[in-house]
Amino acid sequence: MTAFSLLLPVYGRDDPAQLERAFVSSVDEQTRRPDEVVLVQDGPVPDPLAATIAALVARSPVPVQHLVLPENVGLAHALAIGLDACTHDVVARMDADDVALPERFARQLAVIEEGYDLVGSGLLEFVDDEGVTVGRRTPPVGEETIQRYARFHDPFNHPTVVFRKAAVQRAGGYRAVGRMEDYWLFARMLMAGAKAANLPEPLLKYRVGAGAYGRRGGFGQFRTELRLQRLLLRLGFTTPGQFLRNVFVRGGYRLLPVAVRRTFYRRVLHRDFRDGAAGGAA
Numbered sequence: 528m529t530a531f532s533l534l535l536p537v538y539g540r541d542d543p544a545q546l547e548r549a550f551v552s553s554v555d556e557q558t559r560r561p562d563e564v565v566l567v568q569d570g571p572v573p574d575p576l577a578a579t580i581a582a583l584v585a586r587s588p589v590p591v592q593h594l595v596l597p598e599n600v601g602l603a604h605a606l607a608i609g610l611d612a613c614t615h616d617v618v619a620r621m622d623a624d625d626v627a628l629p630e631r632f633a634r635q636l637a638v639i640e641e642g643y644d645l646v647g648s649g650l651l652e653f654v655d656d657e658g659v660t661v662g663r664r665t666p667p668v669g670e671e672t673i674q675r676y677a678r679f680h681d682p683f684n685h686p687t688v689v690f691r692k693a694a695v696q697r698a699g700g701y702r703a704v705g706r707m708e709d710y711w712l713f714a715r716m717l718m719a720g721a722k723a724a725n726l727p728e729p730l731l732k733y734r735v736g737a738g739a740y741g742r743r744g745g746f747g748q749f750r751t752e753l754r755l756q757r758l759l760l761r762l763g764f765t766t767p768g769q770f771l772r773n774v775f776v777r778g779g780y781r782l783l784p785v786a787v788r789r790t791f792y793r794r795v796l797h798r799d800f801r802d803g804a805a806g807g808a809a
Contacts, residue, residue, distance in 0.1 A: 528559070528636070528640075529615075529617050529636060529639065529640055530562040530614075530615045530617070531561055531562060531615050531617035531618060531619055531632070531636060531639075531689070532561060532562065532563050532564070532565055532613035532614055532615045532617070532618045532619070533553055533554065533561035533563070533564045533565065533618075533619050533621055534565050534567070534606065534609045534610060534613060534618050534619065534620055534621070535549070535550070535553070535564060535565070535566050535567070535609075535621045535622075535623060536566075536567045536569055536602060536605045536606060536609060536622070536623065537566060537567065537568050537569065537572065537576070537580065537623045538568070538569040538570060538572070538599060538605070538623075539569075539570060539571060539572045539573060539576070539599065541572075541576060541623040541624065542576075542624065543575050543576045543578070543579035544579075545623065545624040545734070546576065546579055546580070546583070546623045546624070547579055547583060548626055548657075549621060549622065549623050549624060549625055549626065549627075550564075550583045550587075552626045552627045552628075552629075553619075553621045553627040553631070553632075554587060554588065554589060555588060556627075556629050557627065557629055557631065557632050557633070558629050558630055558632075558633045559632045559633040559636060560588065560589055560632070561589055561619060561632065562589060562590075562614075562615060563589055563590045563591070563592065563613075563614055563615070564587060564589060564590070564591045564592070565591075565592045565594065565609045565612050565613050566580065566583075566584070566591055566592065566593050566594065567594045567596065567605045567606070567608060567609035567612075568580065568593065568594065568595045568596060569596050569599050569600060569601070569602070569605040570596055570597070570598050570599030570600070571598075571599075580593065592612055594608065594609060594612055596608065601703055602703075602708065603701045603702060603703035603704070603708035604701070604703060606620075606701045606708075607700050607701040607702075610692060610695060610696075610700065610701065613692055615692070616691055616692045616693055617636070617639055617689065617690075617691055617692070618689070618690060618691075618692050618695075619632060619635070619688075619689040620685065620686060620687070620688050620689070620690075621686065622686045624734045624736075625686050625731055625732060625733050625734055626657050626731065626732040626734075627730070627731050627732075628729070628730050628731060628732070630730065631648070631687075631730040631731060632689070634648070634726055634728075634730060635648065635689040635726065635730065636689065638724050638726065639689055639691070642722060643722045643723065643724050644690060644691045644694035644716070644721040644722045644723065645683070645688060645689075645690045645691070645694065645713065645716055645721050645722070645723040645724070646688065646689045646690070646723070646724050646725070646726065647666055647682075647683035647684055647687045647688045647689075647724075647725045647726070648666070648684065648687040648725065648726040648727075648728065648729065648730040648731065649663065649664060649665045649666060649684070649687075649725075649726065649727050649728055649729040649730065650663070650664050650684050650686070650687055650729050650730070650731045650732065650733045651663055651729045651731075651732045651733065652664070652732075652733050652734075652735045653732055653733070653734060653735065654734070654735055654736075657732050660732075661735065662735065663729060664684055664729075664733075665727050665729075666682060666683060666684060666725040666727065667682050667725060668724075668725050668726075668727050670722070670723060670724070673717070673723055673724075673725065674717060677713070677714060677717055677764075678764065678765050678766075678769050679769070679772075679773065679776075679777075680710075680777075681707075681709060681710035681713060682713070682723075682725070683709070683713050683723075683725065684731070684733070685709035686731055686733060687730060687731045690716075690721075694716055694719070694721045695712065695716065697716075697719050697721075698712065698715035698716040698718070698719045698721070699712075699715055700712070704751065704754060704755050704758065705747075705748065705751030705754070705755070706748070706751065707751060707752070707755045710755065711755060711758060711759075714759055714762065714764045715762065715764075717764075718762060718763070718764050746781075746782075748781045749778055749781040749782055752774070752777055752778045752781055753774060753778060756770055756773050756774050756777070756778070757770075759773075
């Protein structure tokens with residue numbers, strides 16, 4: 528079977544207990560375990576978190592590369608450094624506060640082994656108790672639908688993806704664009720001809736923090752959105768008409784009050800693709 532690496536970034540504000548749950552769920556509890564973990568420590572961390580990292584590395588059932596960056600460089604740069612260190616061409620992403628379902632990698636690696644370069648999945652949202660689901664994201668399925676939807680919104684749930692390192696590097700790798708480095712990477716991968724797929728079923732539980740929707744808005748995020756849309760237009764990924772629509776809809780979303788933003792995100796920007804909802808999202 529195809530060997531693969533698990534790429535897991537950690538930084539100073541991550542919670543030790545949440546990191547431990549993320550690690551155990553994506554390594555110990557998997558029916559198909561990664562062949563190595565590349566744990567990127569993005570800058571200094573508090574002692575309790577450092578102790579948890581050390582314990583996880585020591586008792587891991589698979590080899591762990593623990594990369595310690597001397598200062599915090601941000602998620603995009605940390606992922607780029609970690610990706611370079613991955614031994615295997617196939618790499619699975621995982622965040623330090625989420626929970627992977629046991630069949631996640633078995634399901635996604637089977638698709639990768641069919642010749643795909645990028646495979647995402649659906650996810651379930653929770654707040655504190657992973658047993659209580661507060662939302663669900665079902666991504667677009669099928670290459671044509673993914674391509675169409677990608678002109679309006681990121682068609683992949685970033686924490687769920689498994690990809691080929693070579694395909695990421697052909698597209699130029701992770702590049703910092705505010706909180707949108709994933710969308711920018713996936714657009715470039717699709718533009719470069721990456722063969723992409725989504726599994727509609729949820730294979731990961733995604734932690735929704737209290738400030739999740741607050742961080743998606745404000746003038747800073749509006750400027751980041753405008754920058755991203757300009758990059759997509761220059762790449763030729765979007766047309767001028769799509770650019771204007773995205774600036775109006777996606778940019779306007781950044782300026783909405785938090786309560787309105789939450790509803791708008793779920794109903795417009797990140798539609799659930801169950802029940803045949805795929806048709807009009809692009």
